[in-house]
Amino acid sequence: QVQLVESGGGLVQAGVTLRLSCAASGRTFSLYAMGWFRQAPGKEREFVAAISRSGDRVYYADSVKGRFTISRDNAKNTVYLQMNSLTPEDPAVYFCAARRAVNSGTFYDTSDDYGYWGQGTQVTVSS
Numbered sequence: 001q002v003q004l005v006e007s008g009g010g011l012v013q014a015g016v017t018l019r020l021s022c023a024a025s026g027r028t029f030s031l032y033a034m035g036w037f038r039q040a041p042g043k044e045r046e047f048v049a050a051i052s053r054s055g056d057r058v059y060y061a062d063s064v065k066g067r068f069t070i071s072r073d074n075a076k077n078t079v080y081l082q083m084n085s086l087t088p089e090d091p092a093v094y095f096c097a098a099r100r101a102v103n104s105g106t107f108y109d110t111s112d113d114y115g116y117w118g119q120g121t122q123v124t125v126s127s
Helices: none
Strands: 004-007 010-013 018-024 032-039 046-051 058-060 068-073 078-083 092-100 121-126
Touching: 004 092, 018 032, 018 092, 018 121, 032 068, 032 078, 046 068, 046 078, 058 068, 078 092
Parallel strands: 010 121
Antiparallel strands: 004 018, 018 078, 032 046, 032 092, 046 058, 068 078, 092 121
């Protein structure tokens, strides 16, 4: 099992950069593919970004492509989401998720694929 704790959210102005972190417990973090999702009030949870367990493959939602970057440091058991050029469309609770992956290059982009979730961190953007 793995436990996930997100951090780094907050209130920022539109256009600035924010980096979220997700720290995972356990000694097998490198066996998990990771993802970031977000949920705004009144909306369904949506996929943001995913990364393979090796970190060599990443995938983004069209809405964040070119602005957000997902990365991971397996030595630190941490996955990151660098968010540049934040817009008023980005505020939400951001969640990280983990799934055990057999293949090092596999990533997952739907919430049903993931079995482990953090409690989320709030991102608010002021215009």
